[in-house]
Amino acid sequence: LCAVRYTGVAGAAFRQEQHRRTLPPGQEDTVTMTVTYGEYQPHVGNQDALKLTVAAAVQETGQVLAKELLVRLHTPELTLTV
Numbered sequence: 001l002c003a004v005r006y007t008g009v010a011g012a013a014f015r016q017e018q019h020r021r022t023l024p025p026g027q028e029d030t031v032t033m034t035v036t037y038g039e040y041q042p043h044v045g046n047q048d049a050l051k052l053t054v055a056a057a058v059q060e061t062g063q064v065l066a067k068e069l070l071v072r073l074h075t076p077e078l079t080l081t082v
Contacts, residue, residue: 003049
């Protein structure tokens, strides 16, 4: 997991996890990673995003699969009632 600047430049990874799963053909599995504001806040600016990169390998063939997910961060709207 790393921050990506609005220019598209990725920063250094600030969190890494490794999970091993063995799945039969046609099966799916879900891995959840919770990232708190306190953890990513020092790495992002006003117009940044978070990029999650995931890699997997097929043990029998050595085939490697990689996917990326870009999560854009938005500042919540502020509503004032007077």
